[in-house]
Amino acid sequence: GESVGLHLPTLSVQEGDNSIINCAYSNSASDYFIWYKQESGKGPQFIIDIRSNMDKRQGQRVTVLLNKTVKHLSLQIAATQPGDSAVYFCAMGWASPRYSTLTFGKGTMLLVSP
Amino acid sequence: EAGVTQFPSHSVIEKGQTVTLRCDPISGHDNLYWYRRVMGKEIKFLLHFVKESKQDESGMPNNRFLAERTGGTYSTLKVQPAELEDSGVYFCASSPRGYPGNTIYFGEGSWLTVV
Numbered sequence: 001g002e003s004v005g006l007h008l009p010t011l012s013v014q015e016g017d018n019s020i021i022n023c024a025y026s027n028s029a030s031d032y033f034i035w036y037k038q039e040s041g042k043g044p045q046f047i048i049d050i051r052s053n054m055d056k057r058q059g060q061r062v063t064v065l066l067n068k069t070v071k072h073l074s075l076q077i078a079a080t081q082p083g084d085s086a087v088y089f090c091a092m093g094w095a096s097p098r099y100s101t102l103t104f105g106k107g108t109m110l111l112v113s114p
Numbered sequence: 115e116a117g118v119t120q121f122p123s124h125s126v127i128e129k130g131q132t133v134t135l136r137c138d139p140i141s142g143h144d145n146l147y148w149y150r151r152v153m154g155k156e157i158k159f160l161l162h163f164v165k166e167s168k169q170d171e172s173g174m175p176n177n178r179f180l181a182e183r184t185g186g187t188y189s190t191l192k193v194q195p196a197e198l199e200d201s202g203v204y205f206c207a208s209s210p211r212g213y214p215g216n217t218i219y220f221g222e223g224s225w226l227t228v229v
Contacts, residue, residue, distance in 0.1 A: 046218070
């Protein structure tokens with residue numbers, strides 16, 4: 001079935017550390033994966049995405065890794081800052097315009113202490 | 115450029131009452147989506163409009179929920195009558211024609227509490 005789950009509900013790190021947030025998925029038919037950041041009182045904000053024909057993609061201080069063999073997605077945040085504190089959601093969908101729905105994971109709370 | 119705006123930001127209603135949530139997508143965006151997150155659960159898809167047409171409403175939980183998008187501009191989501199389990203945050207999102215997901219922009223949500 002379609003589901004996206006998270007290994008850890010809360011991750012606490014020190015400022016300057018690297019953070020890794022993990023996500024497992026079950027639907028091998030999905031070909032598009034996205035990480036969103038949600039700050040308190042705000043809507044999900046796009047961070048980075050990756051298509052199934054890739055296994056790694058880098059952005060500014062963030063890297064997404066995709067392991068299709070074990071159906072695992074991770075978000076790495078380098079030099080984590082207090083402003084990175086938020087709930088992070090993985091989501092999966094399809095790159096085709098025919099399909100419109102995103103399936104979200106439950107979210108991981110990232111807490112960054114100074 | 116204005117983002118996706120939602121109204122009201124917070125609403126507290128009694129069980130059995132009606133609530134109407136409004137979403138104004140980014141100007142020119144054909145695609146409009148409704149998602150919701152109830153307490154302790156993941157964000158779940160409700161439905162998708164392409165302009166004024168319902169492209170996919172497979173996520174609507176039951177017939178107490180009615181979504182409209184008159185004229186292909188703003189959209190409303192009405193819950194009638196509201197039940198306790200409807201409490202949560204309702205997100206609206208929009209994207210331009212076509213779908214790379216990185217152009218889906220979310221609003222800040224309408225937080226609904228049914229008491």
